[in-house]
Amino acid sequence: MTAWAVAVAVTFTWIGMVLAISFVEAPLKFRAPGVTVPIGLGIGRLVFRALNAVELVFALVLLSGFAARTPPVAAGIASGVAVAALAAQLLLVRPVLGRRTRAVLAGQEPPRSPAHLAYVALEFGKLVALLTGGVLLLTS
Incomplete structure (x- = not known):
């Protein structure tokens, strides 16, 4: 399999993980009995710490794929926005x-x-x- x-x-x-954890698991855990x-915050802290660690790895893998083959400009910008959003979450909001x-x-x-x-x-x-970057990468 190529780096691309x-x-x-x-x-x-990455999309699947964000959807599953941020938009399904996180809101639903507070609706569970008991x-x-x-407790919900303690679980969320562990889950989001793990998610963010995986996201960092995904961002590095994505960027290394771009080092192997330059992406189309729009795909690169969209992917860069995703990485920047992750950085903002980790450096500004999570603390x-x-x-x-x-x-x-x-x-x-x-x-x-x-926050x-x-x-x-x-x-x-x-x-x-x-999603934008993924579709543009897939179709290039």
Whole structure:
């Protein structure tokens, strides 16, 4: 399998993981019987830490595929937007969410944070960018 084919496969696998975890698992876990906010946040912290680690690997694999073969400009831009969204999530938003989660797990009741909405917006943008980039890569 060529590096290009791996880049395409990684893009679509990444899409599936974001859809499954961010848009299915995360909201549903709080609806399960017996799942309190602290339990849900504890689970979410573990799940998103794992997701983000895999996403970092996927971003590196995608970029290495581009090193092997230059993508079409639009595909490169879309994929770059996805990687930038991931970077923003990890460097700007996750630390804020992490502080709030630690406070809740310590028994405090901090005010709701707009950082959660920022994370969701970045997640949606990342998903659109990955889908756009993936389709453009697949058809090139």
